[in-house]
Amino acid sequence: MKERIVLTSFAYAHSPLNRAANIRTAPDEIAKRRSNPEARQVSISGDSVLLNGLGLDLRPADVTDESVFLGDDRQGLPWFAAQSALTDSHKSIRSVMIEGRISAQDLSIVAQARSLVHWHESHRFCARCGAASVMQDAGYRRHCNSCDADHFPRTDPVVIMAVTNGRRLLLGRQSSWPEGMYSTLAGFMEPGETIEDAVRREVFEEVGLVVGNVGYVASQPWPFPSSLMIGMIGETSEAALTIDHSEIETARWFEAPELRLMLTGQHPDNLHASRPDAIAWHLVQAALRTLEG
Numbered sequence: 001m002k003e004r005i006v007l008t009s010f011a012y013a014h015s016p017l018n019r020a021a022n023i024r025t026a027p028d029e030i031a032k033r034r035s036n037p038e039a040r041q042v043s044i045s046g047d048s049v050l051l052n053g054l055g056l057d058l059r060p061a062d063v064t065d066e067s068v069f070l071g072d073d074r075q076g077l078p079w080f081a082a083q084s085a086l087t088d089s090h091k092s093i094r095s096v097m098i099e100g101r102i103s104a105q106d107l108s109i110v111a112q113a114r115s116l117v118h119w120h121e122s123h124r125f126c127a128r129c130g131a132a133s134v135m136q137d138a139g140y141r142r143h144c145n146s147c148d149a150d151h152f153p154r155t156d157p158v159v160i161m162a163v164t165n166g167r168r169l170l171l172g173r174q175s176s177w178p179e180g181m182y183s184t185l186a187g188f189m190e191p192g193e194t195i196e197d198a199v200r201r202e203v204f205e206e207v208g209l210v211v212g213n214v215g216y217v218a219s220q221p222w223p224f225p226s227s228l229m230i231g232m233i234g235e236t237s238e239a240a241l242t243i244d245h246s247e248i249e250t251a252r253w254f255e256a257p258e259l260r261l262m263l264t265g266q267h268p269d270n271l272h273a274s275r276p277d278a279i280a281w282h283l284v285q286a287a288l289r290t291l292e293g
């Protein structure tokens, strides 16, 4: 591999909470936290989170036995999450991120809250026998009292990759994206597959390139609803693309000067990279540094 690329921090990552997994199964510890008058509760409705004029609207009085325990903060205060009915004070998590309305640390807590609340909403019934299941371990397990099965919160891994050929970077676009946006290829990993094999499979499927070296760069929780984006860089010696138009609209090679214009919003044809809350944006930026290096 060439020079290793290093990313700075990005959205939804690096939670300040101690998740305190060891106390999830200790009812006294959890009960003590639920009754703490200074407990924090993140209220989630779909892809939105409850805000007030200052930031997150955290309401200790709303903590119930159904609230999911997120962890303890550095002051020792417990944080919870719960689903709530949508109100005018709920704001889209992605808009909140883009507008900088809450701190990066709070945003990472919101990501954890969003994924867990969504999992409970969508997994209320046992996948084995269909009976209603009940929350256990302060929200990190659901148990079926009918067939005794346990179910655990899911994380869905997605590979997202900067593919380079010499001093060029491959980017593609999907027809559903905003006009002019180009980004790194990505796809869900499949069962029984390594991360490296998933990168090679996705790139071959989408653009027909055989990728050789593959390396890990960084990962990002993506709470819409529960993905983990695994940022990778891959190298190919091939250049001719065979695009599968059922997967992507188009793809092509970009050199450093054009990428720089896309990242700074100065491209003459208004081509641009993804939104900066996505790891894709950071992958393109990091790849640019290696192409220029």
Ligand SMILES: [Zn+2]
Binding pocket: 126, 127, 128, 129, 130, 131, 144, 145, 146, 147, 148, 149
């Ligand atoms: Zn069951």
